[in-house]
Amino acid sequence: MIPLLRHGKPDGQPRRLTLEILRHNPADPASVPHLQAYEIEEAEGMTLFIALNEIRAQQDPSLMFDFVCRAGICGSCAMLVNGRPGLACRTLTRDLGERITLAPLPVFELIGDLSVNTGKWMRGTSERLQTWIHNDTETDLDAFETRMEPATAEAIYELDRCIECGCCIAGCGTVQMRERFVGAVGLNKIARFRLDPRDTRSDEDFYELIGDDDGVFGCMSLVGCHDVCPKQLPLQTQIAFLRRKMALQGMR
Amino acid sequence: METIHTDVLVIGGGLAGLRAALAARKRGNSVLILSLVPPKRSHSAAAQGGMQASLGNTAKGAGDNEDVHFEDTVRGSDWGNDQEVARLFVHTAPKAVRELASWGVPWNRVQAGEREAIIDNRRVTLSEPEAAHGLITARDFGGTKKWRTCYVSDGTGHAMLYAISDQTIAEGIPVHERMEAVSLIHDGLRCYGAIVRNLIDGKLVAYIARATCIATGGFGRIYQSTTNAVINEGIGAAIALETGVVPLGNMEAVQFHPTAIFPAGILVTEGCRGDGGLLRDVDGHRFMPDYEPEKKELASRDVVSRRMEAHIRSGKGARNRFGEHLWLDITQLGALHIDHKLREVKEICHYFLGIDPARQWIPVRPAQHYSMGGIRTNAHGAAYGLSGLFACGEAACWDLHGFNRLGGNSVAETVVSGMIVGDAIADFCSSSGGDMHLSTALLRECADKVRAEFSAITDNHGPENPAALLGAMQAIMTDKVGIVRHGEQLAEAVRELTELEARSRQIGLRNHRPGANPELTLAWRLQKMLKLAICVAHGARQRTESRGAHFRTDFPRRNDAEWLKRTLAYWTDPAQLVPSLHYEALDVRHMELPPGWRGYGARDAIEHPETAHRMAQIETIRAQLATADRHAVQDALMPFRHLLPRHLCGDNARPGEST
Numbered sequence: 001m002i003p004l005l006r007h008g009k010p011d012g013q014p015r016r017l018t019l020e021i022l023r024h025n026p027a028d029p030a031s032v033p034h035l036q037a038y039e040i041e042e043a044e045g046m047t048l049f050i051a052l053n054e055i056r057a058q059q060d061p062s063l064m065f066d067f068v069c070r071a072g073i074c075g076s077c078a079m080l081v082n083g084r085p086g087l088a089c090r091t092l093t094r095d096l097g098e099r100i101t102l103a104p105l106p107v108f109e110l111i112g113d114l115s116v117n118t119g120k121w122m123r124g125t126s127e128r129l130q131t132w133i134h135n136d137t138e139t140d141l142d143a144f145e146t147r148m149e150p151a152t153a154e155a156i157y158e159l160d161r162c163i164e165c166g167c168c169i170a171g172c173g174t175v176q177m178r179e180r181f182v183g184a185v186g187l188n189k190i191a192r193f194r195l196d197p198r199d200t201r202s203d204e205d206f207y208e209l210i211g212d213d214d215g216v217f218g219c220m221s222l223v224g225c226h227d228v229c230p231k232q233l234p235l236q237t238q239i240a241f242l243r244r245k246m247a248l249q250g251m252r
Numbered sequence: 253m254e255t256i257h258t259d260v261l262v263i264g265g266g267l268a269g270l271r272a273a274l275a276a277r278k279r280g281n282s283v284l285i286l287s288l289v290p291p292k293r294s295h296s297a298a299a300q301g302g303m304q305a306s307l308g309n310t311a312k313g314a315g316d317n318e319d320v321h322f323e324d325t326v327r328g329s330d331w332g333n334d335q336e337v338a339r340l341f342v343h344t345a346p347k348a349v350r351e352l353a354s355w356g357v358p359w360n361r362v363q364a365g366e367r368e369a370i371i372d373n374r375r376v377t378l379s380e381p382e383a384a385h386g387l388i389t390a391r392d393f394g395g396t397k398k399w400r401t402c403y404v405s406d407g408t409g410h411a412m413l414y415a416i417s418d419q420t421i422a423e424g425i426p427v428h429e430r431m432e433a434v435s436l437i438h439d440g441l442r443c444y445g446a447i448v449r450n451l452i453d454g455k456l457v458a459y460i461a462r463a464t465c466i467a468t469g470g471f472g473r474i475y476q477s478t479t480n481a482v483i484n485e486g487i488g489a490a491i492a493l494e495t496g497v498v499p500l501g502n503m504e505a506v507q508f509h510p511t512a513i514f515p516a517g518i519l520v521t522e523g524c525r526g527d528g529g530l531l532r533d534v535d536g537h538r539f540m541p542d543y544e545p546e547k548k549e550l551a552s553r554d555v556v557s558r559r560m561e562a563h564i565r566s567g568k569g570a571r572n573r574f575g576e577h578l579w580l581d582i583t584q585l586g587a588l589h590i591d592h593k594l595r596e597v598k599e600i601c602h603y604f605l606g607i608d609p610a611r612q613w614i615p616v617r618p619a620q621h622y623s624m625g626g627i628r629t630n631a632h633g634a635a636y637g638l639s640g641l642f643a644c645g646e647a648a649c650w651d652l653h654g655f656n657r658l659g660g661n662s663v664a665e666t667v668v669s670g671m672i673v674g675d676a677i678a679d680f681c682s683s684s685g686g687d688m689h690l691s692t693a694l695l696r697e698c699a700d701k702v703r704a705e706f707s708a709i710t711d712n713h714g715p716e717n718p719a720a721l722l723g724a725m726q727a728i729m730t731d732k733v734g735i736v737r738h739g740e741q742l743a744e745a746v747r748e749l750t751e752l753e754a755r756s757r758q759i760g761l762r763n764h765r766p767g768a769n770p771e772l773t774l775a776w777r778l779q780k781m782l783k784l785a786i787c788v789a790h791g792a793r794q795r796t797e798s799r800g801a802h803f804r805t806d807f808p809r810r811n812d813a814e815w816l817k818r819t820l821a822y823w824t825d826p827a828q829l830v831p832s833l834h835y836e837a838l839d840v841r842h843m844e845l846p847p848g849w850r851g852y853g854a855r856d857a858i859e860h861p862e863t864a865h866r867m868a869q870i871e872t873i874r875a876q877l878a879t880a881d882r883h884a885v886q887d888a889l890m891p892f893r894h895l896l897p898r899h900l901c902g903d904n905a906r907p908g909e910s911t
């Protein structure tokens with residue numbers, strides 16, 4: 001986990017923070033993207049969630065951003081914090097310098113200021129990769145559930161923890177060049193369903209979905225995704241493993 | 253104005269809305285879902301600890317069944333819930349868990365053999381049966397006799413929401429994201445869909461539907477200190493209330509969760525205590541056994557929260573810069589357990605508190621958590637007052653929870669009610685009631701009303717600031733309509749809230765950003781939230797007893813003689829300052845479990861005159877059926893299967909029970 005840095009001054013005076021926010025409203029024809037600076041006083045335990053809401057309540061009610069759970073669980077608030085993708089809600093200002101730049105995640109459609117349309121992108125990817133259990137047997141709801149090894153269930157959950165925040169896409173080198181690349185989020189999902197004994201799809205089926213340069217062979221192993229994943233998913237190992245499996249499948 | 257037609261409009265893309273949508277779609281209807289956010293970001297994703305269902309697979313779950321789950325739920329509700337609904341629920345919950353398993357939820361599983369666990373501060377060895385290996389396991393939660401809460405580490409809601417959301421994608425059900433229902437289209441008798449505001453461009457769209465289902469979740473954000481997501485503002489309930497004909501039930505029944513981290517209000521799951529965590533005070537003393545010798549830390553939430561606040565008031569709170577709190581100690585569970593079963597808790601402690609819960613105590617204090625009240629429906633989820641309108645999930649008062657919800661019963665309710673209500677919606681659509689003739693004049697009238705609401709805000713250049721009014725409302729609710737209530741403070745709260753409501757009509761926007769201006773959105777929502785807050789405060793003021801989470805120091809006893817009834821709040825006339833309250837009696841004569849002591853908490857209820865008679869009747873029935881199986885006895889006491897769709901009627905398989 002990330003070590004916590006402290007910037008508190010010895011005299012206990014709160015810091016003045018300057019948040020430079022990349023602003024743009026596509027709904028307004030007159031709007032041009034520009035950086036706007038806001039000054040606020042730091043408080044103990046202040047997160048970017050608290051800071052941005054304070055700015056909106058006290059200084060600029062037009063500022064757009066997305067928060068939902070504000071607990072690092074829902075994935076709504078990913079943005080570039082000093083150029084690096086991360087979840088704003090659980091970023092403490094005390095871990096940052098006095099000047100903080102905030103920009104919306106790249107790649108995704110901009111809604112306004114720090115708000116981007118990750119939902120549309122994720123649904124599109126889900127449809128393309130068919131990210132659901134494929135199984136034709138009718139479940140008898142009155143009967144015992146099918147057994148599963150406890151370790152298998154835990155391993156599936158390990159990959160199921162993705163919150164579709166979009167950080168891996170924003171940190172991905174391939175996406176810059178290849179618009180349709182499914183990214184770590186997409187490949188991780190395939191790895192998740194591949195691992196799940198309840199999904200009856202074979203490697204042949206998965207190859208159909210990701211066996212090309214928009215899929216697993218597009219990844220250039222730049223590891224951008226792995227480093228920025230807020231859930232610390234084992235993205236690199238999963239992608240490498242999947243690539244070997246798909247390469248084998250491709251040779252058949 | 254753009255209009256969109258569908259058979260079924262589901263407002264809300266959380267667990268309840270998605271599951272109802274699937275059920276209605278399965279029966280051949282066209283279904284469309286609206287959501288403020290991408291559905292997987294709904295607040296259901298934040299549910300951590302788990303989902304109750306009486307599978308009885310584990311050593312500590314042995315002997316569990318629907319009857320035990322039923323009794324726990326009714327006691328938990330402090331006899332405020334609808335017992336028929338509770339029966340539907342406990343019967344269907346195992347089916348819901350199993351269905352979710354088939355949709356990919358990676359439920360934690362039983363590992364046969366011996367394992368260590370912490371129970372009541374003692375390390376014990378449990379032996380899980382060989383026959384149960386690989387079946388779904390369960391953990392302990394508050395207010396339950398058995399270990400019944402099925403879980404996926406502490407990311408249960410996330411795993412459930414993703415699995416169900418993926419099913420809706422598989423079924424091709426469209427979700428219109430970043431869309432907010434702002435008014436129902438209705439003529440006072442029937443609902444025809446909703447007027448919806450696009451949160452990207454600010455435009456209004458009419459969604460016309462034969463059946464409309466509100467599944468918009470809770471309204472925790474009317475409180476300052478809450479575990480709820482920032483989008484839990486209760487707009488779905490508010491637009492139902494504003495029809496004037498649909499009542500909100502039991503709005504004063506608001507749950508406070510014992511362990512929100514202090515001061516941020518972010519939840520750490522009840523699973524912490526279920527798995528053996530303890531509450532400690534400023535001296536490090538474990539105080540809950542002093543108050544609750546039977547259930548200790550695992551009494552129901554209302555009881556534990558109240559005991560905690562009382563303990564703080566007695567001078568035993570720990571203190572930091574932000575104020576007083578208590579400690580949650582899970583260090584004895586060990587790093588390995590926390591890394592596997594409480595990993596969200598670990599992350600939350602790391603990021604928001606900078607501590608490691610395997611080594612340090614967590615500062616906690618109760619915070620608003622759950623809305624038991626909501627749109628009042630019947631057992632099929634049909635809203636009172638308007639045909640064609642349904643509700644399910646936390647937005648509804650189906651009335652599973654009465655005055656206190658048990659942990660783990662809510663995500664279970666969302667899915668179970670989604671299954672049942674979605675099916676009832678399909679029945680409605682295929683009946684003559686599902687036919688519809690909407691006049692364009694009515695549609696125009698409804699749309700004009702909404703436009704007028706927004707322009708009244710944008711055209712007003714008054715002195716008020718919506719963010720300041722919102723903060724004022726939240727402070728009033730937390731200070732005066734919180735865990736411990738008193739008539740005088742409640743009266744003050746109602747007065748102050750009605751003043752705020754008047755001021756909310758004098759807002760002057762400071763910006764006119766084109767598109768969906770967030771300040772306008774806030775100002776508009778604020779007026780609705782104030783109405784809900786007034787329903788809560790006024791309902792609490794009028795209810796002169798204590799029941800479940802509604803606790804009044806001036807009326808500390810549960811009073812079944814006078815208050816065994818559900819509050820129904822109507823806002824008939826837009827000009828009225830407080831809602832009209834009506835009451836719906838709960839009928840002791842038909843209860844399977846007549847009112848009594850909960851097994852924890854106070855033991856001083858004022859008895860209902862019918863209780864003794866009903867008890868005697870039940871004794872007789874039980875004696876007559878002494879040799880019958882438990883299903884037959886239950887059926888004689890309070891039949892419920894006639895309320896279920898046929899495909900959900902079967903008995904549930906369970907270890908040690910033949911079906």
Ligand SMILES: Cc1cc2nc3c(=O)[nH]c(=O)nc-3n(C[C@H](O)[C@H](O)[C@H](O)COP(=O)(O)OP(=O)(O)OC[C@H]3O[C@@H](n4cnc5c(N)ncnc54)[C@H](O)[C@@H]3O)c2cc1C
Nearest residue numbers: 264265266268288296299301302433469645646660662663
């Ligand atoms: C932190 C936390 C942890 C919890 N843990 C547990 C647990 O372990 N076990 C348990 O049983 N319960 C738990 N609960 C309770 C449980 O999670 C919720 O009660 C339940 O998930 C609510 O589901 P829902 O589908 O009713 O609503 P939500 O999941 O809140 O979904 C509401 C949906 O409605 C949409 N919406 C809202 N208003 C509008 C509108 N006007 N127009 C269009 N769309 C709208 C939203 O976008 C969202 O999609 C927890 C609650 C919290 C706060």
